[in-house]
Amino acid sequence: MIYILKPNFNIDCGFNLNGNHVNSALDQTNRFLETIPSTVYKNIDYKTTSSIVGSMFCHAIADVVGAIVNPIEKGHPDIIPIAGKDALEGELRNYPVGLEVKCTVGNIPKGSKLRAGEPRINALVGITWQAHHQEVTKLLGLVWDFVASEYEFNYPKITAAFYADNLTIEDWGRISGTKGRNTKVTGMKTTGKQKMGQGWVALIEDPLYRERYQKILKFSIEEN
Structure with missing residues (x-):
């Protein structure tokens, strides 16, 4: 897959991360996702697929x-x-530097x-990253889809990456799942999504995806 990369993207999060690093990790992740049998994707939910995508990207x-x-x-x-x-477990729960990734x-x-293996881009109406708390201020957010391909089954691929280092508590919604055994989760508000859009890092080289993401997250790659 070919991506449009944001010029001069370079951040320090305890280690240097630039556009070439991200591009390499995207390629590694997409290749790995094709090695998983299609029957797996057909029998797990999208939340689990997102976990697989995010986990592999982190390792890459x-x-x-x-x-x-x-x-x-x-x-x-x-x-x-x-x-x-x-580092000790207590330190690792909130390590002072690093990179947080959500998918x-x-x-x-x-x-x-739509079912697993069917592209969702034509029906896409929103992009929302979730977190377990509202204190996430720096985030690399990934978006994926079952991208149309020559294969009999369209495997999931990362279609875009966004980064913001200026998120605030106000950019996250109310925390749900605070009662019972449900996992606590908060969704990103429109203000946070706009910050992520302005911090685009990589976009799949496909006009359909590029235009839809710019419209949803309200940003323009021409302005960067």
Whole structure:
């Protein structure tokens, strides 16, 4: 897959991350996603697929930049400098530097009958990243889809990456799942989505995706 990369994207999150690093990780992730049998995607929900996409991307980024994936399940952020490999669990729960990654397949109208393997881009009406708390201020957000291909089954591929380092509590919605055994989760508000859009990093080289994402997240790649 070919991506349009934002010129001069370069951040320091305890390790250097630039557009070439992201592009390499996207390629590694997309190739890996094709190795999973299509029957797996047909029998898991999109939340689980998002977890697979995000997890593989994190491992790919860590490999490319010489960092490590946070060793504990509830660690934050997701990718940390290699210096944190010997950190205690308490430190890893909120490590001071690193890169947080969230993944979404986007929103389509309720009642749509699209199934795994069918591209969703034509029906896409929204893009919402979720977090477990409202304190996420820096985020690399991924979007994926079952991208049309020559294969009998359209495998999931990352179609875009966005980054914002200026998110605030006000950019996140009310936390749900605070009662019972449900997982606590908050969805990003419009203000946060606009910040993410302005911080686009990579977009699939496809006019349909590029135009739809710019419209939904209210940004223009020509302005960057």
